[in-house]
Amino acid sequence: MTRLYLISPARIEHPSIFADELRAALDGGDVAAFQLRLKDVPDEAIIRAADTLRPICQQRGVAFILNDRPDLAVKLDCDGVHVGQDDMSCAEARRIVGPDRQVGVTSKASRHLAMEAAEAGADYVAFGAFFSSSTKPVTTPAEIEIVEWWSSLMEVPCVAIGGITVENCRPLIEAGADFLAVGGGVWSYKDGPEAAVRAFNELFAAHGSADREP
Incomplete structure (x- = not known):
């Protein structure tokens, strides 16, 4: 079932304030992972946010993933790291974080890049963007068929990312995405983060129930 x-x-200007939003989101239901993705900020800002938010996630069994920085992921005792195509190779990230932390790899809309990452030992591959996003311009639009193709052939989980909301996510769930990566679709949801997480989980459960029907 999708998670x-x-x-x-x-x-995140004030991690202690955002911590309340994160707690509210996690109160809404099952969340597999939380990725701290702060762009163009000094290391001190990443460290401050991670030290505040990581315990909230880990106490609830939610994997705490750091974007781009395997070195800091180790230093800050994160559960894993996510690297993009412009950051470093999966193999190099794995060398830095070791065998026990997760390594996720952005594959954009490329089957080739995804297969390379899986062969290099990635714990998951991320496809996207599927929809326009308020946080990141869509440079490589992905088709939902790539999720169907991957989930039918591969055991390595796939993450769908890019502009995903409660309103538009159904095709990705039906295509077999293991995880939906959501940012603005939760934090900017009209009824708040807790309601957003609850709504996503209701959709996941409904699809899982439909799958099980004879």
Whole structure:
């Protein structure tokens, strides 16, 4: 069954204030992972946010993933790291974080890149963007068929990312995405983060129930 993978806002000016939003989101239901994805900020800002937010996630059994920085993922005792195609190779990230932390790899809309990442030992591959996003311009639009193809052939889980909301996510669930990575679709949801997580989980459960019907 599909699960939710939360992506942080691109800026977290006050981690202790955002911590309340994160707690509310996690109160809404099952969340597999939370990725701290802060762009163009000094290391001190990443460290401060991670030290505040990581315990909230780990105490609830939610994997805490750091974007781009395997070195800091080790230093800050994160559960894993996510690397993009412009960051470093999966093999290099794995060398830095070791065998016990997760390594996720952005594959954009490329079957070739995804297969390379899986062969290199990635714990998951991420496809996207599927929809326009308020946080990241769509440079490589992905077709939902790539999720269907991957989930029918591969055991390595796939994450769908890019502009995903409660309103538009059904085709990705039906295509077999293992995880939906969602940022603005949770933090900017009209009824708040807790309601967003609850709504996503209701959709996941409904699809899982339909799958089980004879």
